[in-house]
Amino acid sequence: MKSLDTLDRLTVVSPHLDDAVFSCGALLERARSCQVITVFAGFPGDVPLTDWDRRCGFLTAEEAVRMRREEDAAALAELGAKPVWLDLLDAQYGGNHPPEEVAQHLAPLIDRFQKGALAVPLGLFHSDHILTHEACMRLYDEHQELRWLFYEDALYRRLPGLLQQRLAELLQKGLRLTPVAGPRLPPRAKERAVSAYASQLRAFGKGGYEDTALPERYWKVDAHEPH
Template sequence: MSPSLSSLTIVSPHLDDAVFSCGTLLERTPGATVVTVFAGTPRDAPLTDWDRQCGFASAQAAMQARRTEDAKALAMLGASPVWLDLLDAQYGGAYRPEDIEQHLAPCLDRRRGGMVAVPLGLFHSDHQVVHEACLRLHAGHPELEWLCYEDALYRRLPGLLQDRLASLLRSGWRLTPVIAPTSASGAKARAVRAYASQLRAFGEGGYEDTDLPERLWRLERHDIG
């Protein structure tokens, strides 16, 4: 079963995750919105190793450039960004799922239907806390078609996907694979390249997972008896 290509909101932990994981879905759903949770700009954070590898001299310069890259990439796919002012973990951001839930709720409260795609949270603390927050939001929005996407760059790490699916099943969630849209236009690949600073740090071959087919799962509650 494939997702209905109606209005779409994608919840993205960082400024690149939505395009890396769901660029083809975005391409096939014009007018989509991408809500990036950890898009805040730190004021006094020291330069991190990752930002140095990306070629930046400060955390502020890094986040400003990443927002510019994100806007460019999403425009290529006909999507619009919404940036929340929360700090990612490398800048000292430390949030509970209920904190993220509080910030995401207004973005979903404005919806009257359509799809929302959220990360499975396979790896990285930022991805995991966003995943947990989205599970908390699910019950309050039965009018939405909920999908989970496999976090690109992490989904091929041994055992992570299987462990997540099993954990969700034990917790009362049923995930059913859906047929993800395919692309022959190359639009996703061009959008991925718009994140030039990130790709610099990943190095050659470090982001090849973004070229593989996207995989989506329908998210539903079920009675575990």
């Protein structure tokens, strides 16, 4: 694999409308051509306002998703990335999608991405992150021509034991992974992109998203030994 500083084409699969920038913003900024596929970006309709959306300052769930899409478009524009939004529902809005359904939505988008690097979440802690990871793993065997990268989910990667547990599970599935350092320092473009998610940062509060400023970390697939 080329240096992560010189990727030609990059697709990042993001559970929510912020995860790709929080976890991979520096890498996106350095890729010559990049897109972000956000899985759970659907409009929820008439559902009760969640506590998280209330903390973000919204009055309805529809308003929350509309604003998050606007924030995501602005953030990705800072990094030169194209947004692709799927219409699946976030778990907080009652989304209950099995991994095979998510994989079916992702498959045609990844099929069109014929070469380059594909970065997917390790899938830590949050149910939507775990589901996105499981869906991507269903597509792995069919797309080994791509250069697969697993990224460490920002914010959740610092929770004790979760990263080690996921790496052990992938080893049991026959994937041998090697750590790859991301770009040394987050560029100013990533700082501006993170700040574009103003509603989310409001809910995280001061110090709640400091992990986004720390070095990004990735794991590349060195070998796959089918079990």
